[in-house]
Amino acid sequence: MSASIVVGTQWGDEGKGKIIDIIASRADVVVRSQGGNNAGHTVVSGGQTYKLHLIPSGILYKNTLCLIGAGVVMDPKDFVGEMDMLEGRGVSLDNLRIDPRAHITMPWHIELDGLSEKFRGNADIGTTKRGIGPAYMDKYERCGIRAYDLIHPEIFAEKARSTGMLKNKIITEVYGGKPVDIEAVIREYTEYGKRIAKYVDDVSVIVYNADKEGKTIMFEGAQATLLDIDFGTYPYVTSSHPLSAGVCVGTGIGPMMIRDIIGVAKAYTTRVGKGPFPTELENETGDMIRNKGGEFGTTTGRPRRTGWFDAVIVRHSVRVNGLSKLAINKLDTLSGIGDLKICTAYEKKDGTVIKDFPPVLEELADCKPVYEMFEGFNEDISRCKAFEELPKSCQRYIERLEELCGCKIAMIGNGPDRTQIIER
Numbered sequence: 001m002s003a004s005i006v007v008g009t010q011w012g013d014e015g016k017g018k019i020i021d022i023i024a025s026r027a028d029v030v031v032r033s034q035g036g037n038n039a040g041h042t043v044v045s046g047g048q049t050y051k052l053h054l055i056p057s058g059i060l061y062k063n064t065l066c067l068i069g070a071g072v073v074m075d076p077k078d079f080v081g082e083m084d085m086l087e088g089r090g091v092s093l094d095n096l097r098i099d100p101r102a103h104i105t106m107p108w109h110i111e112l113d114g115l116s117e118k119f120r121g122n123a124d125i126g127t128t129k130r131g132i133g134p135a136y137m138d139k140y141e142r143c144g145i146r147a148y149d150l151i152h153p154e155i156f157a158e159k160a161r162s163t164g165m166l167k168n169k170i171i172t173e174v175y176g177g178k179p180v181d182i183e184a185v186i187r188e189y190t191e192y193g194k195r196i197a198k199y200v201d202d203v204s205v206i207v208y209n210a211d212k213e214g215k216t217i218m219f220e221g222a223q224a225t226l227l228d229i230d231f232g233t234y235p236y237v238t239s240s241h242p243l244s245a246g247v248c249v250g251t252g253i254g255p256m257m258i259r260d261i262i263g264v265a266k267a268y269t270t271r272v273g274k275g276p277f278p279t280e281l282e283n284e285t286g287d288m289i290r291n292k293g294g295e296f297g298t299t300t301g302r303p304r305r306t307g308w309f310d311a312v313i314v315r316h317s318v319r320v321n322g323l324s325k326l327a328i329n330k331l332d333t334l335s336g337i338g339d340l341k342i343c344t345a346y347e348k349k350d351g352t353v354i355k356d357f358p359p360v361l362e363e364l365a366d367c368k369p370v371y372e373m374f375e376g377f378n379e380d381i382s383r384c385k386a387f388e389e390l391p392k393s394c395q396r397y398i399e400r401l402e403e404l405c406g407c408k409i410a411m412i413g414n415g416p417d418r419t420q421i422i423e424r
């Protein structure tokens with residue numbers, strides 16, 4: 001039993017890629033279990049930067065088995081593009097496997113994602129427009145196309161024709177959009193099916209057997225807790241379960257396999273897309289954090305909204321994920337930005353102070369952050385190797401985060417490189 005899960009504790013982009021990469025270097029098996037190419041992991045390895053959206057970052061290690069579980073929605077066009085990019089740079093894909101149950105994102109999903117966002121006007125969600133929501137809608141409506149179908153041309157053509165016709169009706173008659181050329185899609189996607197066919201295998205069985213053999217398994221989370229369809233800031237969420245529990249249904253394993261659940265947070269908060277953000281800084285400090293921290297989306301390039309660390313949010317994450325450890329990233333970004341604030345609780349309009357993250361947006365809208373002030377630091381901390389080497393004010397900041405979140409901070413990121421991590 002040595003499986004661990006890495007999850008995002010805020011709204012995504014917490015630097016999970018780096019933590020995942022560190023843990024993947026010690027893992028025999030790396031598994032992705034939900035989401036799709038809405039995710040973006042940047043991994044720096046051997047002086048080279050790899051931007052991955054679907055293929056698990058463990059692929060950069062020669063002997064690591066990289067699995068895509070049943071809960072993932074897979075865009076084959078992007079997937080094949082990623083395969084080409086990796087093979088072109090000499091990375092072997094021999095250890096890649098895709099569960100036949102994983103759903104396929106089709107061109108009409110992408111089209112419908114854009115059209116429904118446009119239809120919502122000012123109330124849009126700010127999706128990545130990768131067709132994620134519509135692909136999951138089909139999955140739950142039980143009319144989706146799965147990896148198994150894609151690699152069987154006759155089954156694929158039949159399913160693509162029937163579902164494609166229905167989707168074209170919605171695209172043209174509901175939204176007034178342009179229909180997708182179904183026959184062209186069938187031709188193009190059948191070729192993708194041929195490319196991925198040899199990688200399709202039952203991931204649930206592979207993970208189960210790997211665990212029985214005593215292998216080290218890591219589940220790499222995509223998106224994050226506050227983007228969870230149930231426990232996030234609905235409706236400004238993604239359409240899957242980025243929570244630790246999502247790993248079990250998204251892979252086909254039981255919860256008793258898991259030993260460690262590591263939550264990743266930034267030393268501050270960011271979010272892309274729309275929706276409430278209690279500690280948002282729409283001022284110079286927010287701009288400074290954005291620029292210093294390079295806070296621009298990996299998938300869409302959008303500038304991220306920035307704000308103070310919100311302990312109410314991370315406490316919520318500790319609870320709903322059952323976190324055993326926290327990793328706090330990008331502490332170095334806070335150097336030189338002046339005094340720091342941590343949100344410890346929310347105050348409602350009637351003056352009541354609450355410590356638990358409200359379950360619905362209407363209640364969240366009624367909340368103002370309650371802050372604790374901290375002395376900032378100006379030192380360059382990027383070369384620190386041990387907690388004790390950090391400036392005293394920095395240590396106090398981390399210790400207070402630990403206390404407020406109710407979870408051990410086991411790792412602190414102090415720079416973009418894989419080696420810039422302080423383990424406690």
Ligand code: IMP
Pocket residue numbers: 011012013038039040125126127128129130131132133222223227236237238239272273274
């Ligand atoms: P979707 O997942 O494309 O449907 O987008 C829904 C919401 O989740 C939007 O606010 C996106 O910006 C956000 N989102 C989706 N994936 C990620 C991610 O990997 N990091 C951060 N935000 C994400």
